[in-house]
Amino acid sequence: MSSVDTEAAVLLGVGGRDRLSDGTIAFVVETAERLGLGVELVHAVPAVLGGPTGAWEVGIAFGQLVSEGEARLEEAATRVRSRLGSKQPVTTQLVRGGAVGTLVDRSRSAQLVVLERRHLGRWERLAEGSITAGVAARAHAPVVSVPRGWRPPQQPRPITVAVEDAARADAEVWTALGLAAAEDLPVQILRVVYLPEAYQEILRRETPEQDLLRLAHDELVRDTNLPDSICDRVPCTFTVRWGRPAEVLVDASAASSMLVVARRDPRLPFGSHLGPIVRHVLDHATCPVMVVEPRLAEDLTAAESFDDVLSGRAAARLVFEF
Secondary structure (H helix, E strand, O other): OOOOOOOOEEEEEOOOOOOOOHHHHHHHHHHHHHHOOOEEEEEEEOOOOOOOOOEOOOOOEHHHHHHHHHHHHHHHHHHHHHHHOOOOOEEEEEEEOOHHHHHHHHHHHEEEEEEEEOOOOHHHHHHHOOHHHHHHHHOOOOEEEEEOOOOOOOOOOOEEEEOOOHHHHHHHHHHHHHHHHHHOOOEEEEEEEOOOHHHHHHHHHHOOHHHHHHHHHHHHHHHHOOOHHHHHHOOEEEEEEEOOHHHHHHHHHOOOOEEEEEOOOOOOOOOOOOOHHHHHHHHHOOOOEEEEOOOOOOOOOOHHHHHHHHHOOOOOOOOOOO
């Protein structure tokens, strides 16, 4: 086990129960290779309060938790190293504390946080909550949730960006452009249009659904405000679909290599910063989901900034500062 930080790392959370799936390992390795980043694996051991032996009421000694954590870290690190080789550094970190707080804190020095989405039962979810949602809501770097059992697609699939409004469009779209340029993939920019059923009949009498979709498409193009030169270099399509947003996004994930969404711009330092749609997508999407901050850290209006993103140079730091 190493205590040396990995500069500009892909931070991979190693859970305390299940072995990481091959798909999650593959995602981390391929991302590290394409973006030129190291990998840091982190496992959090709960801060145990008990008697003189430091034992839980269930009889698990703290030393046993540490030993099991070290074994899980080493097993995952061995698999990462076997695929990554000596191309990028790989380190491990065993930390005492809660999983969410530990990963949020470690995300300050990371470029990307990767977590595997476990299948939690209803009562287990109520008791434990979602570590992925907790980290995604407060991390200082983009967070990717990889569904357990996911496999990299054999054929190229677009990176889909869910753009809800103009305020968050830059953060979502430019992240997707940087990743797409590094992976040589197209980008699908998606907006979902939906009205509650009580309003649909009233509105449709005045404006047909196709006209609503066309207007939404034009608005989506204006909100993203991409120069034609960018779309010439990274194939971009603008898509508008009618339906309930959470359902449409989960459906779109089946044909995507990644789904990019933005969390809310927090007005308060407490509470969830994700919202019900992003939470639903994190729970049910069939491809990796990246949650980004709603604001860009840098101004990308200059031509040289465009070139940085599309060459992959800015993709390595994902142009964010959370």
